[in-house]
Amino acid sequence: MVTETRPAPLVVSPRIQGRSRRTPLTWARGGGLSTLVFLLPLLLVFGIFSWIPIGRAVLMSFQETNLVTPSTFVGLQNFKDVLADPLLWTAVKNTLYFALLALLFGYPVPLVAAVVMSEVRRFKGLYSALAYLPVVIPPVVAVLLWKFFYDAGPTGVFNTILGTVGLGPVSWLQDSGSAMPALVLEATWAAAGGTVIIYLAALTGVSTDLYEAAEIDRASIWRKIWHVTLPQLRGVLLITFILQIVGTSQVFLEPFLFTGGGPANSTTTILLLIYDYAFANSLGGEYGAATALSIMLAVVLGILSAIYFRLTRSWSKS
Amino acid sequence: MSRGILSGSDWRRPRIRRTALGVHGVLLLALFAVGLGPMLWLAKAAVTPTQDTLRAPLALWPNGIDWANLSTAWSRVEIDKYFLNTVILAGGSWFVQLLVATTAGFALSVLRPRYGKLLTGVVLATLFVPSVVLLVPLYLTVVDPPLLKASLINSFWAVWLPAGANAFNILIVQRFFANLPREVFEAARVDGAGPFRLFWSVVLPMSRPILGVVSVFAVIAAWKDFLWPLLVLPDPDLQPLSVRLPALQKFVELDVFLAALAISTVIPVALFLVFQRLFLKSGALGGAVKG
Numbered sequence: 001m002v003t004e005t006r007p008a009p010l011v012v013s014p015r016i017q018g019r020s021r022r023t024p025l026t027w028a029r030g031g032g033l034s035t036l037v038f039l040l041p042l043l044l045v046f047g048i049f050s051w052i053p054i055g056r057a058v059l060m061s062f063q064e065t066n067l068v069t070p071s072t073f074v075g076l077q078n079f080k081d082v083l084a085d086p087l088l089w090t091a092v093k094n095t096l097y098f099a100l101l102a103l104l105f106g107y108p109v110p111l112v113a114a115v116v117m118s119e120v121r122r123f124k125g126l127y128s129a130l131a132y133l134p135v136v137i138p139p140v141v142a143v144l145l146w147k148f149f150y151d152a153g154p155t156g157v158f159n160t161i162l163g164t165v166g167l168g169p170v171s172w173l174q175d176s177g178s179a180m181p182a183l184v185l186e187a188t189w190a191a192a193g194g195t196v197i198i199y200l201a202a203l204t205g206v207s208t209d210l211y212e213a214a215e216i217d218r219a220s221i222w223r224k225i226w227h228v229t230l231p232q233l234r235g236v237l238l239i240t241f242i243l244q245i246v247g248t249s250q251v252f253l254e255p256f257l258f259t260g261g262g263p264a265n266s267t268t269t270i271l272l273l274i275y276d277y278a279f280a281n282s283l284g285g286e287y288g289a290a291t292a293l294s295i296m297l298a299v300v301l302g303i304l305s306a307i308y309f310r311l312t313r314s315w316s317k318s
Numbered sequence: 319m320s321r322g323i324l325s326g327s328d329w330r331r332p333r334i335r336r337t338a339l340g341v342h343g344v345l346l347l348a349l350f351a352v353g354l355g356p357m358l359w360l361a362k363a364a365v366t367p368t369q370d371t372l373r374a375p376l377a378l379w380p381n382g383i384d385w386a387n388l389s390t391a392w393s394r395v396e397i398d399k400y401f402l403n404t405v406i407l408a409g410g411s412w413f414v415q416l417l418v419a420t421t422a423g424f425a426l427s428v429l430r431p432r433y434g435k436l437l438t439g440v441v442l443a444t445l446f447v448p449s450v451v452l453l454v455p456l457y458l459t460v461v462d463p464p465l466l467k468a469s470l471i472n473s474f475w476a477v478w479l480p481a482g483a484n485a486f487n488i489l490i491v492q493r494f495f496a497n498l499p500r501e502v503f504e505a506a507r508v509d510g511a512g513p514f515r516l517f518w519s520v521v522l523p524m525s526r527p528i529l530g531v532v533s534v535f536a537v538i539a540a541w542k543d544f545l546w547p548l549l550v551l552p553d554p555d556l557q558p559l560s561v562r563l564p565a566l567q568k569f570v571e572l573d574v575f576l577a578a579l580a581i582s583t584v585i586p587v588a589l590f591l592v593f594q595r596l597f598l599k600s601g602a603l604g605g606a607v608k609g
Contacts, residue, residue: 042422130353201602
């Protein structure tokens, strides 16, 4: 073990005697300058493209901003405008619906798949590679491909498959009732593999002693899964749950490319609304309204996560 | 011996064994259908004439294979150009991300200035800000950037530079650097190595695994990115595949369009097949660190 030794006290020359011990000169001699050189990329990139824009977002939500005249403060007007927009509540409802469906479709499937996969003894790599493959496909390609699969005619790909078992044809994206489930189905397909891999990694950490202890008590396989496997996955299950909520409440690509928010605004989500406020009008958008809405979304998500972690803190400790 | 939920004696009982193998088989079939199925269909459709794909989407080449789709997509629809743009965007983002993450990780974990903890906190705090908050102010920053006179709209820098502001990269690189043995740094210092030599000749060569992980994240994220390049690269000649493909759909024939989709998928899938272990490890790490 090397213990850190304090550097020998510097010989204080008479010239700097009497001043404070740390002067810019001693700081530079001690390597402070080269440290700063190494931090320069971080400071520049984060400063210009992260910290200042975050501050500017807060500022802009209270301002009227356009690309021509200087910004003026308008108080809470942006927030009032957004909250008065009837489309907002449609978007909130749709986003909640998307998140709920994504939870129903997407939360149990990766867990079941991962638990089964962890018991596979041969070709384990093949299983995880196949499960992960959809994650690797560029999302835009996936959406455009599925858009074709969702063709509403009887010779659409999915309708042909359904036709072989005597079902359909389903109108998929063209019906306001089935459009959102269709979006969620594709989003789940695209994301499930990533969650499977996270669960598989967590499963390798499950202590096998507990299985043996359970077997001495003659526990069945189901009881072993319920009382040993799942409790040990609790931490990661709690995290993927909140990550999924936070992720799905910011869904953009699927509604933007599949339906553009239609039919009849049945797939307009909050992010789509933010995009429309800011960028749909090529002459310059309602930047104030867009940032006000994005800040509200961020605050709601932040509060939600804080409450969630507070509630689950007591039972996430394993 | 490694074991899972099923014990050795469970595996020896014929009923359990049959059920387990049955479930595994069903899962494998399902994974083939769901994971590989759409890609195989795309590969087939890429070389099938439009009419066949429309009339009988599941039939295998009822009227022969049309290889010309691929070359039409590549040269006439100029997929080659958009492909090159994607590669340039991914390469630049990769470089900026590695530069920022390694230099910052080195400064914060190895050189450890007094204000390091505070700075780390300010960097990691940005992890909690959803990216949507940044969308509009970042766009306005790119339209009228500080320190520069010209707008960055229609410049690759508008994609490259913001990509570097990735707190997740800093987090994993910093953690890795902090776990490197400090004895080695002390030895290098005694041998007269300054901080730059220490960074380039000692720390970076010891960090290949984490640099691989960051590289995979960077390239894949750049390849997937859609909304940001759509906003800052309005000039079609500069757009990457992800931005250009939805627009092409409107004026390109279906068979050629599907060929273009297939070409866009080849590189990420090939990268995955070659660096499978790294991808899966990164994926698992992503989950572990996000917690």
